[in-house]
Structures are given as C-alpha cells and as structure tokens.
Amino acid sequence: MNAYPDSLAFTATKKSVNRFLSMLQFSEADLQQKIGTLSGGQRARVAIAQCLLSGAAVIVLDEPTNHLDITSTQVMERALTHFPGAVIVVSHDRFFVDKLADRLLVFDGGPRVRETAATGAL
Numbered sequence: 513m514n515a516y517p518d519s520l521a522f523t524a525t526k527k528s529v530n531r532f533l534s535m536l537q538f539s540e541a542d543l544q545q546k547i548g549t550l551s552g553g554q555r556a557r558v559a560i561a562q563c564l565l566s567g568a569a570v571i572v573l574d575e576p577t578n579h580l581d582i583t584s585t586q587v588m589e590r591a592l593t594h595f596p597g598a599v600i601v602v603s604h605d606r607f608f609v610d611k612l613a614d615r616l617l618v619f620d621g622g623p624r625v626r627e628t629a630a631t632g633a634l
Contacts, residue, residue, distance in 0.1 A: 553584035569597040577605045
C-alpha cells in the first residue's frame, strides 16, 4: 500500500513526471541514464524531485547546497519556493537561506536560540 496516497510519484503519468524533471533542468538524454551515472548535482536534483513528488507535508534538508554547482542550487531554490508544504533547511549558505526562508532559528553557540524574520524573505 502506498504510504503517500496523494504522491505524484505514484499517480502521475510518465509524461507529466518527465515534464516536471525537465523543469529541474534534466534533458531528454539525462532521463535515459541510470541515476548512478549522473553527476552529483544531477543526483541532488533527483533527490529533490523525489521529495517534491512524494506528497510529503514537510521536507528537511541538511546543507542541501554543499557540492552543488550554481545552476543546481538555483534549480533547487525555484523548486523549493513552489513546494506547498513546509521546508526546514539547516545551512550555512546564507544566500540560499535568504531566498527560501521567511523565519529563522539562529544558533549562535550560546544557550539560547533566537527566532527572527528572514531578511530576504519571500
């Protein structure tokens, strides 16, 4: 039984999934490759696509921009800004966080955690 009954990964047609993947910068040739032969950035985009299509209400990402090229980071930003659920990001990439976040939990190394509005909020 499907744990995510609304998941597009299980209910969408191959054509609509391929159209979604093309928005994530996958070419027709990329779609014919095995995941193991893709670059690190492409594999990261596959993982994001799986999350976005899963039907999950929350996505948690730990340092998602590490080892990504600029194009892959920009594609991820665009995809995550359109995600209808909540996105929790742990990152030192302030530019990426500013593009996505509307609220921040700031850990300064002390005993307290500050909650603030993001400076570059959507």
